[in-house]
Structure formats: C-alpha cells, structure tokens
Amino acid sequence: MAKANVKEMKASTRARAGKGGAREVRRAGQVPGTIYGDDKEPLNVALDYKELTSRIFAGHFLTTIYDLDIDGKKHRVIPRDYQLDPVKDFPIHVDFQRLGEGAQIRVSIPVHVRNAEVSPGVKRGGAVNIVTHSIDVRCPADAIPEAIEVDLSNLDITDSVHLSEIKLPDNVRPLLAGDATLVTIVPPSGVIEEQRAAAAAAAAGPADAAAAPAAGAAPAAGAAGGDKKAAAPAAGGDKKPAEKKPADKK
Incomplete structure (x- = not known):
C-alpha cells in the first residue's frame, strides 16, 4: 500500500x-x-x-x-x-x-482495484462493482496511504471483498463502525435470468407432478358420467306404452 x-x-x-x-x-x-x-x-x-x-x-x-x-x-x-x-x-x-510534528489526522482514502482482467468472475462475463469508494481512516500525517488496494485475481461471480480482509498498515485505523463491503463481482444479466428461471422450475416441478394424476382422472370421470346420460334414454325406450282399457258397453 x-x-x-x-x-x-x-x-x-x-x-x-x-x-x-x-x-x-x-x-x-x-x-x-x-x-x-x-x-x-x-x-x-x-x-x-x-x-x-x-x-x-x-x-x-x-x-x-x-x-x-x-x-x-x-x-x-x-x-x-x-x-x-x-x-x-x-x-x-x-x-x-x-x-x-507527529500529527494524527482523519482523511478519506480512495478504494482502488487491481488484477480485474484476470478475475475468474470477470472472464465469465461478470462486472466489477465498487460498493465503497472511499474509507475514512486516522493515521499519521506523514504516512497517509495513497489508496486502499483490492486484489480481484481470485474473485469469481458473486464473490466479495470486505475491509476486514485488507491488510492495513499498523498506524492506519479505519473509522467505520462495522465491516464494509468494498468490491463485489456482479453476475451478467443473462446469468441472473437463467438462475431465476431454474429456481422457479425447481420449485414448481414437484407440485406439477403431484397434480398430473388428478388432472388425468377428470376426463375418465366425465366419460363415465356421459355414458350414464347416454344410457338413460335407452332404458326409457325399453318400456312399452300403457295399454288402453276397452270402453264399457252399455
């Protein structure tokens, strides 16, 4: 540094x-x-x-x-x-x-990235996203770091680098309350859509399989019901018409 x-x-x-x-x-x-x-x-x-x-x-x-x-x-x-x-x-x-002499000051140090061109995530189409552009630190006035450098050579898609992973000089103290995310490799938009589609298909698959027999049984029941309706007129047709009684002779 x-x-x-x-x-x-x-x-x-x-x-x-x-x-x-x-x-x-x-x-x-x-x-x-x-x-x-x-x-x-x-x-x-x-x-x-x-x-x-x-x-x-x-x-x-x-x-x-x-x-x-x-x-x-x-x-x-x-x-x-x-x-x-x-x-x-x-x-x-x-x-x-x-x-x-020996003054300690508060100063904002920029975040720089290096080796982005050899990052596995970048080679696969990912984009470098600098989440935190600068970090406030306290350090000796005569020992101000020019930049906080983040090495991306081993980062794949969705990987991130946090401030706690950066080795700062002993006399440089960050003033952040928590651990900041400095850089992340964002997946390309096509990969995100594919992942979402695959996740949706995986979630919907078991439900569709369970619903398939019930859906297939519906036509059979309908067909049986149709046979009964069709048979009804035939049964009625077997009945003979009622015979007329002869008229009483006077």
Missing part, C-alpha cells in the same frame, strides 16, 4: 483578510487561502491560480501533503477544503491544515 508523497507548492502572504482582500487577490490572478491549526494563528495566503487549479483537478488533492513555500519558509500542510465558482468551476478559495 503506497504512501502519498509530499509535494511542494509556492504561496505568498496576503496583508488584507476578508472579502475585499480576497477580491484583490483574485484580480491579481491568484487564489486566496488560509492556513490554520497546530495551535497557531491563522495565516492568510495567496496561491498561483494556474498551479492550484492543476493540482486540484489532477486528483488526490485532499489527501496530499504539501510543503508550502511562503516567502522562503516552508509550512507543512494538508488541504482540507476548497471552493469552486458555481458557474465557471474554477477555484476561488482553499483551506489548509497546518501539520505539526
């Missing part, structure tokens, strides 16, 4: 705080920022717009340690928040947390 590297970035102090000072910094092609923490007074700074923008959109900005070179003095910090213009999507402010 690789650790994040410490990177460098230049900044300068800004004399004016507040909205007026921030507008002046932006008009000069810079981005206003603030450094706080480590039981020291907040420090208002200004950063180069192009450099900060490229750092933010390169990814991992909020999990990267920076040595800010401010007027020749380095300040070790970690970005804690940044604001983007709601319309044009460019940075308009950034906050840094100052990191003292």
Whole structure:
C-alpha cells in the first residue's frame, strides 16, 4: 500500500483578510487561502491560480501533503477544503491544515482495484462493482496511504471483498463502525435470468407432478358420467306404452 508523497507548492502572504482582500487577490490572478491549526494563528495566503487549479483537478488533492513555500519558509500542510465558482468551476478559495510534528489526522482514502482482467468472475462475463469508494481512516500525517488496494485475481461471480480482509498498515485505523463491503463481482444479466428461471422450475416441478394424476382422472370421470346420460334414454325406450282399457258397453 503506497504512501502519498509530499509535494511542494509556492504561496505568498496576503496583508488584507476578508472579502475585499480576497477580491484583490483574485484580480491579481491568484487564489486566496488560509492556513490554520497546530495551535497557531491563522495565516492568510495567496496561491498561483494556474498551479492550484492543476493540482486540484489532477486528483488526490485532499489527501496530499504539501510543503508550502511562503516567502522562503516552508509550512507543512494538508488541504482540507476548497471552493469552486458555481458557474465557471474554477477555484476561488482553499483551506489548509497546518501539520505539526507527529500529527494524527482523519482523511478519506480512495478504494482502488487491481488484477480485474484476470478475475475468474470477470472472464465469465461478470462486472466489477465498487460498493465503497472511499474509507475514512486516522493515521499519521506523514504516512497517509495513497489508496486502499483490492486484489480481484481470485474473485469469481458473486464473490466479495470486505475491509476486514485488507491488510492495513499498523498506524492506519479505519473509522467505520462495522465491516464494509468494498468490491463485489456482479453476475451478467443473462446469468441472473437463467438462475431465476431454474429456481422457479425447481420449485414448481414437484407440485406439477403431484397434480398430473388428478388432472388425468377428470376426463375418465366425465366419460363415465356421459355414458350414464347416454344410457338413460335407452332404458326409457325399453318400456312399452300403457295399454288402453276397452270402453264399457252399455
């Protein structure tokens, strides 16, 4: 599990705080920022717009340690928040947390997968489903893992990997209350339909077999009943008509 590297970035102090000072910094092609923490007074700074923008959109900005070179003095910090213009999507402010010696911080670590191409489940048509995209952990500021890596080389369809199965460094403690499912291999839709159809057939099979004799007996009973009805007129036909008595002679 690789650790994040410490990177460098230049900044300068800004004399004016507040909205007026921030507008002046932006008009000069810079981005206003603030450094706080480590039981020291907040420090208002200004950063180069192009450099900060490229750092933010390169990814991992909020999990990267920076040595800010401010007027020749380095300040070790970690970005804690940044604001983007709601319309044009460019940075308009950034906050840094100052990191003292041996500082422990809370940070969100992304979940990355590897060896998906050799996964038996993927080879059979399954899809990789990242259930948990990041994990909040507490760790030393100078030992932030770059990512939590999940190896899929042995995963088949419906298999999953949980956080408890991942070996974390001793100084990295997850802050989740329970054991999180990180990644699972989802079966393709065709396989799901086949499994459902097979399960339905297996459940319905014994009932259909038991019902078959009763269904077959119905026509026989009907046929017998039909014979009786057919025989009734014949029995009635055997009777002779009643003889007429001769009329009494006067």
